[in-house]
Amino acid sequence: MLLMQFTDSPAVVYTESAYSGQLVEEPLLVEQYGAAYDWARAAALSPEASLRRIVPAAKEFATP
Secondary structure (H helix, E strand, O other): OEEEOOOOOOOEEEEEOOOOEEEEOOHHHHHHHHHHHHHHHHHOOOHHHHHHHHHHHHHHHOOO
């Protein structure tokens, strides 16, 4: 998801998956995407805490 905000135009959201992309221009949907992103960011671990979880997991699943 990419939230694009402009000084002279309304904000839009671009979403992308493996086989398609979509530009969302509907203001209410753009607002909802922004709110969902804010919630996810607030719940996310810090980069340092994320790394402390990722490194052991990567070692556990690494193939020799």
